Amino acid sequence: MSQDIRDFLTPSCELLALGEPTHQEPAFGRVRNQLFAQLVERGYRSIALETDRVAALAVDDYVQGGAGTLDTVLAEGFTHGFGAQPGNGRLVAWMREFNRDRGAGERLAFHGFDTPTENTMAPSPRGYLEHARDYLQLDLDIAALTGGDERWSSEQAVLDAASSPGATPEAATLRRVADDLMTQLYLRAPELIASSSRAEWLRAGTHLRAGLGLLRYHAQAAVQGLGLSDRVSGLLGLRDALMARNLLDIRAVEAERGPTLVFAHNLHLQQAPSTWAGGELDCRWNGAGRIVGPLLGERYVFVAGSLGRSEALGLGEPAPGTYEALLQRPDTAWELVATPMPGEARARTDTAPQQGYFFDRAGFDGAAAVLHIGDGAAAAA
Secondary structure (H helix, E strand, O other): EEEEEEHHHHOOOEEEEEEEEOOOOHHHHHHHHHHHHHHHOOOOOOEEEEEEEHHHHHHHHHHOOOOHHHHHHHOOOOOOOOOHHHHOOOOOOOOHHHHHHHHHHOOOOEEEEEEEOOOOOOOOOOHHHHHHHHHOOOOOOOOHHHHHHHHHHHHHHOOOHOOOHOOHHHHHHHHHHHHHHHHHHHHHHHHHHHHHHHHHHHHHHHHHHHHHHHHHHHHHOOOOOOOOHHHHHHHHHHHHHHHHHHHHHHHHOOOOOOOOOEEEEEHHHHHEEEEEEEOOEEEEOOHHHHHHHHHHHHHHHEEEEEEEEEEOOOOOOOOOEHHHHHOOOOOEEEEEEEOOOOOEEEOOOOOHHHHHOOOHHHHOOOOOEEEEEEEEEHHHO
């Protein structure tokens, strides 16, 4: 039993993945912040959260001492509603203060590793591609190919394959244009970096990859003839594949500065297949952790998140015989514990889909440890 995450690290770990079983229990953000502070003492210099990678550039600018206010950064630099979570505000403020008067090599960096998509919405790729075009100083009318942004961002464009612009001739042309932009970005890298900076070159690449990712996502949304579960599984799988690519890119940027902590839902970080079932849906896909794990080997370490009781979710004490009950200890708000063995207990059945609590024993597979929050209210105090 421990409250020091360093007890579970291996010397080869470069990407430590800390999961949570739901986004709606604020205690996980508070505990994550404590654990990140411990990791910083061990040489970690970056954190990646489940928020849009391009939007998060504004958060990192602020963390590095840039202009603006914390409230503005939380509103504009976080997607999926995560800017409203108290733990994220405290994290950003702490990182900015830590970086004050420190040199570039010792500063902490903030990254998002998600795509700019929501469950029923994916924006137009226009702005992302135009950022790269402008950086390359090319004369391309990308807006003429994308048309109005609402064509892409409407719910119907994601929910109805026939309404998606992802399989149109214009979308195919846009993908060729984006590929050409990426080629130019690398062909001209020496001159571009000399005339701007390595940071600006990397930022252009981040925008361009986001645009390409959106074109792929919209193409997946345009696939016809799929049942609902297969359709949603395809979109979830593509999102996680793009998240995995982002994590590998982030590690390439941060490799010389130290390891990275990544924090997200268990479904994105676990090394077992991810599943989501309920109502008409029965989805199965490979999460980002399942993709990155084999690629990084022992350099990827996953710590699963588990929750006992939670006022925020209206979740009571776990029933005897469940994994959560097995991990509960009296008068212990949270702790890091060894991973339970298969067959030691059973899954709890007192959760509801709207609580966002997705927990499967298979999610423990390959986990180095479990972060168990026994009482959300106590851990968030």
